Amino acid sequence: MKTIFDCKLLIVDDEPELRRMVQEILGQEGFTKILSASSCREARRLLDSAKPEGVILDVSLPDGDGFSLLREFRLTSPVPVLFLSARDEDENRLLGLGLGADDYITKPFLPRELTLRLKAVLNRAYFPVVLQQQAKPVFRLGETEIDLNSGTVRSQRDCFTLTAKEYALLTKLYENQDRIVTGDSLCHAAWGDNLYGYENTLMVHIRRLRAKIEPEPSAPRHLLTVRGLGYKLVGAESL
Amino acid sequence: MKSIGKILSRYVLSAAGVALILLLLNFAALVVWTIQSGKTAQKDFSVSQLAAGLTEKDGGYTLSEEARTTIARQFQWAMLLDENGRVVWSENLPADVPREFTVSDVAGFSRWYLQDYPVRVWRHPGGLFVLGSPKGSMWKHAMEIPQKVMDNTLVWAPALLLLNGGAAVLLALLFALRFFRSLQPLAQGIEDMAENKAVRLSSRGLLSDLAEGINRTSARLMAQETALSRRDTARTTWIAGVSHDIRTPLSLVMGYASRLEEDPLLPPAAREQAEIIRRQSQRIKTLVSDLNLASKLTYNMQPIRQECIALAALLRESAADFLNSGLAEAYTLDVMIADNARNASIRGDEELLRRAVANLIANSLGHNPRGCTIQVRLEQAGANCFLTVCDDGAGFTPEQLANLSHSPDSAELPNHGLGLTIVRQIVKAHAGTIEFRNLPAGGCAVVIGLKAGPIEQRSLRPLRNSDL
Numbered sequence: 001m002k003t004i005f006d007c008k009l010l011i012v013d014d015e016p017e018l019r020r021m022v023q024e025i026l027g028q029e030g031f032t033k034i035l036s037a038s039s040c041r042e043a044r045r046l047l048d049s050a051k052p053e054g055v056i057l058d059v060s061l062p063d064g065d066g067f068s069l070l071r072e073f074r075l076t077s078p079v080p081v082l083f084l085s086a087r088d089e090d091e092n093r094l095l096g097l098g099l100g101a102d103d104y105i106t107k108p109f110l111p112r113e114l115t116l117r118l119k120a121v122l123n124r125a126y127f128p129v130v131l132q133q134q135a136k137p138v139f140r141l142g143e144t145e146i147d148l149n150s151g152t153v154r155s156q157r158d159c160f161t162l163t164a165k166e167y168a169l170l171t172k173l174y175e176n177q178d179r180i181v182t183g184d185s186l187c188h189a190a191w192g193d194n195l196y197g198y199e200n201t202l203m204v205h206i207r208r209l210r211a212k213i214e215p216e217p218s219a220p221r222h223l224l225t226v227r228g229l230g231y232k233l234v235g236a237e238s239l
Numbered sequence: 240m241k242s243i244g245k246i247l248s249r250y251v252l253s254a255a256g257v258a259l260i261l262l263l264l265n266f267a268a269l270v271v272w273t274i275q276s277g278k279t280a281q282k283d284f285s286v287s288q289l290a291a292g293l294t295e296k297d298g299g300y301t302l303s304e305e306a307r308t309t310i311a312r313q314f315q316w317a318m319l320l321d322e323n324g325r326v327v328w329s330e331n332l333p334a335d336v337p338r339e340f341t342v343s344d345v346a347g348f349s350r351w352y353l354q355d356y357p358v359r360v361w362r363h364p365g366g367l368f369v370l371g372s373p374k375g376s377m378w379k380h381a382m383e384i385p386q387k388v389m390d391n392t393l394v395w396a397p398a399l400l401l402l403n404g405g406a407a408v409l410l411a412l413l414f415a416l417r418f419f420r421s422l423q424p425l426a427q428g429i430e431d432m433a434e435n436k437a438v439r440l441s442s443r444g445l446l447s448d449l450a451e452g453i454n455r456t457s458a459r460l461m462a463q464e465t466a467l468s469r470r471d472t473a474r475t476t477w478i479a480g481v482s483h484d485i486r487t488p489l490s491l492v493m494g495y496a497s498r499l500e501e502d503p504l505l506p507p508a509a510r511e512q513a514e515i516i517r518r519q520s521q522r523i524k525t526l527v528s529d530l531n532l533a534s535k536l537t538y539n540m541q542p543i544r545q546e547c548i549a550l551a552a553l554l555r556e557s558a559a560d561f562l563n564s565g566l567a568e569a570y571t572l573d574v575m576i577a578d579n580a581r582n583a584s585i586r587g588d589e590e591l592l593r594r595a596v597a598n599l600i601a602n603s604l605g606h607n608p609r610g611c612t613i614q615v616r617l618e619q620a621g622a623n624c625f626l627t628v629c630d631d632g633a634g635f636t637p638e639q640l641a642n643l644s645h646s647p648d649s650a651e652l653p654n655h656g657l658g659l660t661i662v663r664q665i666v667k668a669h670a671g672t673i674e675f676r677n678l679p680a681g682g683c684a685v686v687i688g689l690k691a692g693p694i695e696q697r698s699l700r701p702l703r704n705s706d707l
Contacts, residue, residue, distance in 0.1 A: 015487050015491075017491055018487060018490055018491060018494075021490075021491055021494045021495060022494075024498070025494065025498070028498075060483070086483045086486040086487060087479070087483060106486075107486040107487060107489070107490040108486055108489040108490035108491075108492070108493040108494070108520060108521075108524050109490060109493070109494070110493065110494075110497050110517075111494055111497050111498055112497070179559075179563040180559040180562050180563055181559070182552065182555040182556050182559045183555065184549075184551075184552035184555060184556065185556070185559075194549050194551075194552045195551070195552060195555075195581075196549070196551065196552075196581050196582045197582075199581075226559075226562070227573070228555070228558075228573055228574040228575060228576070229555050229558055229559050229562070229574055230555065230559065
């Protein structure tokens, strides 16, 4: 398997139109090998015979429930599973109860959400740490180029290295680019705690970061302050 | 149980009181009667006067007219005995009375009866005057009391009274205790019923009817309770089931609408329409989820987690979420955390509180389609944290304010305004307060008050090398 798109996927849901829609969504995303099952029985059969590398599993099936089916699967296979649940309260059961599900998504869902979560699950399972290091982003902010693999900032005039905290903050901001990242979120990324007690520290680090990545640090164009909430990174172009 | 004690002490005291009063009444009656009869005795002729009415004349005896009428009226006969015991004069003497008496005869009848006639005797110059009353008209009893006893009347009379009173109290207490013992299970049963516990009293003894009545009432209450909770569960389950069933069709609507929205081959107008479909289906998702949550909160079937929540962080994240999902230009969303509330925390369910804040912000957005400024504030005053969401838009209508001030206890889901209902339910589940107000300058404010939880003691830290 070279990429996650080579994965054979199994969709288990009793609603045929939903299966078809998911198939189309995944197909458009680049997944070509997709199987579908409409009941626990069919799912067991296909799991045995076709040995899929990823499963999208509905919780409520006509001849059983997805949780017990997963327990069965887990006896013989570590295949990554993404739950499709129609109930809010399933969240607690799914996460942290050791069921062995990798993620879940509630119906109704946006296609983009489904594909993002599925890709994340598959990546975690099949392309972990080793590839992750190569997959760190390299992006440009205006005229400045930032490489998160080496932690370097290269502008026309200078070349800086990011400190560990600056790196953590910038990564967090980039991962959520064009979206507001709360001060608490940033502090969690850098220091593992809420904003309280770190207000000044954060400000100082942001100032230093701006000094390195902004052409005009005192009039930031990329690393913007959102008053009372946090910061956001705009204008990043990935390379 | 207190009331039983009161009832019984009153019972005992009244029993003692009754006994004493009776005793006193009887005593008083006795006294009165004695005085009365003494008085009437005075009014009527005494034996001595009658004896005086018998005078010697011409070798015989004559009775005065007064004496004769008195004898006839109040007594029956009279006679005079000489010193030998022979009858020398008589008036109406019945045939069965002897005409001669010995000394012992005289001793006998002067104390008791003569041939069953109650008699009275008096000294007379001619001998012994004997006055007889009709048979069966008087009952005699000789009373002899040692003089010492009579002298000590003042001691033993009150003592007797007290003793009687004490005995009455004791006996009353004894009976009261028996009564108390049979009342106690009943009282306990009533208390248990009030606390929704099942009651089964033994229906024996004095109060068996009452016990039966209580048993039946308790059974009825328990049955009602079961029926109600079963109905509540059924209702919640039904709503959960319906909301579950809605989701799959909604997934199809949202999924395809989203794909159409992002299809580059479609003309912009069509893509816009697809966007609307997608957005509205997201709204339906929220409504369905809200309905489910509201029904669970109403019937207390929603588990409430107890976590330590940092409120400032929660508010910032909620605001960021709204802004990140795209807020129209016309809206401004600000978060202001008071200095003393930067570290405020409470115990509660983080997910539910997030929901509450989100619903309040969404409410302001929804009611002001042309835009407004929304402010989210956090303040701490003493042991309470105050969370305010306010806007400068349209404000609440009077009916909305009236609706919102109704108690959220009523298990009725309102026809609309589900979002705010959920907020009220969540606040109630956290034992907090919520206030809905219109601001004088326009717009409305919703203030949630929650009890502050444990505070992590940390002050602003100075920069350290490890931070770099």
